[in-house]
Amino acid sequence: MLRSGVTRAGGGGIIDKMIPGYQDKIWAALPKGVKEYRVKAENDAFETGIKQHKRWQGLFLSWKETEKGFAPSQKFRKPAVDWRRQMERGTMHYGRWYEGPNGTDYTPGKTADRLENVREPFTDGEWAERKEYRSWDIMKLGYAGLAIFLSYRVTNEWPVVWCEEQEQAASEK
Numbered sequence: 001m002l003r004s005g006v007t008r009a010g011g012g013g014i015i016d017k018m019i020p021g022y023q024d025k026i027w028a029a030l031p032k033g034v035k036e037y038r039v040k041a042e043n044d045a046f047e048t049g050i051k052q053h054k055r056w057q058g059l060f061l062s063w064k065e066t067e068k069g070f071a072p073s074q075k076f077r078k079p080a081v082d083w084r085r086q087m088e089r090g091t092m093h094y095g096r097w098y099e100g101p102n103g104t105d106y107t108p109g110k111t112a113d114r115l116e117n118v119r120e121p122f123t124d125g126e127w128a129e130r131k132e133y134r135s136w137d138i139m140k141l142g143y144a145g146l147a148i149f150l151s152y153r154v155t156n157e158w159p160v161v162w163c164e165e166q167e168q169a170a171s172e173k
Contacts, residue, residue: 089115090122091115100112
């Protein structure tokens with residue numbers, strides 16, 4: 001049996017330089033039972049790693065199979081928008097299920113798209129009513145931030161750099 005080891009910098013150890021091929025000589029001198037034991041131990045160590053990998057792989061694959069069951073199913077999907085979202089979007093219609101907004105009843109020719117006017121979902125009166133309950137306007141916040149920044153810039157002291165080296169050089173001459 002041929003045995004090869006990893007040769008590192010220098011081409012082997014000091015003993016290999018003093019006694020070339022000493023490992024092959026020792027291997028040839030070993031009894032057959034010891035050789036078989038060493039070969040079997042090395043092969044078993046290799047196969048143990050493969051066996052452990054297969055065991056972990058089976059475990060992980062079974063978990064992956066379980067994970068597929070956690071995905072949302074289209075079978076139970078609700079094909080409707082809940083009332084809170086409809087109210088926020090301005091598409092909520094109060095009335096019977098067969099009555100639509102603006103006098104429509106969802107029969108052919110009498111339909112209306114509630115998302116047709118997405119830029120202005122509220123009337124002027126509704127906007128005026130909603131503006132009464134605003135807590136803070138983003139423009140006021142922007143102006144306040146700009147005022148703080150400008151007051152900081154105006155009130156702070158800024159270092160002044162004087163170039164005195166040229167004056168000293170001119171006075172020394």
